């Protein structure tokens with residue numbers, strides 16, 4: 222049933238896009254001293270070895286983070302993300318050996334007053350998370366369905382925070398589950414920030430997800446899209462999108478130089494495109 226393993230895709234262009242935006246969202250939450258809660262419904266393994274194993278077999282990171290991590294001319298809005306990757310590879314200045322997944326990137330940015338809750342269904346990946354964060358008192362990990370966990374965890378006691386929903390889209394009904402999961406969560410906690418990742422692949426896929434999201438009645442949804450290949454009829458992923466509900470102030474402005482730079486660096490040819498737009502305004 223759970224055949225998806227993120228290790229095959231770790232550090233690809235979609236991870237770069239998603240994780241760079243994630244750092245901006247967390248940094249915005251840190252503008253206030255009061256603690257916040259970071260929640261992930263589909264957390265993955267937390268960290269991936271690029272020196273062998275599944276990531277090396279797929280080599281997707283070579284068209285992603287490997288093109289960027291040693292660049293010096295990146296925009297300021299990418300600095301936290303690049304720092305997180307470099308930190309994970311301390312002591313290996315020549316070759317990228319490890320890719321930090323979203324839980325590790327987020328955890329590196331949390332302060333003592335912040336907390337993190339992670340759900341992951343795959344037993345191996347859930348165990349990796351347990352091992353990774355065994356010594357951390359402010360991290361809760363549960364091996365369970367992320368949408369169910371979300372209902373149990375909301376609203377967090379801090380009443381401030383971010384939920385990342387990053388499903389694998391291996392189930393046919395994932396779009397419906399995602400939209401319903403977000404709607405249920407939003408009803409419990411309407412002031413939280415929610416970031417939903419989805420792939421840009423065959424025509425119609427993203428559009429139908431966006432229509433369903435708009436139809437929920439939730440307001441203030443900002444979408445950040447990055448495409449690295451031209452659209453086509455095949456199911457292969459051409460790009461990556463994040464829909465952010467209740468985006469922090471000035472996120473839109475921070476995203477523009479970031480996506481523009483990523484697009485120049487990551488697009489395979491002149492088919493690269495990026496866009497920041499309001500799916501639903503105020």
Ligand SMILES: C[S@@+](CC[C@H](N)C(=O)[O-])C[C@H]1O[C@@H](n2cnc3c(N)ncnc32)[C@H](O)[C@@H]1O
Nearest residue numbers: 227263264265322323341342343366367387389
């Ligand atoms: C795209 S990966 C997550 C990657 C991670 N967020 C990152 O960026 O580093 C999706 C993960 O969801 C897990 N998964 C699949 N169905 C799930 C469910 N119903 N609840 C929780 N996790 C699930 C998969 O095992 C996989 O590890």
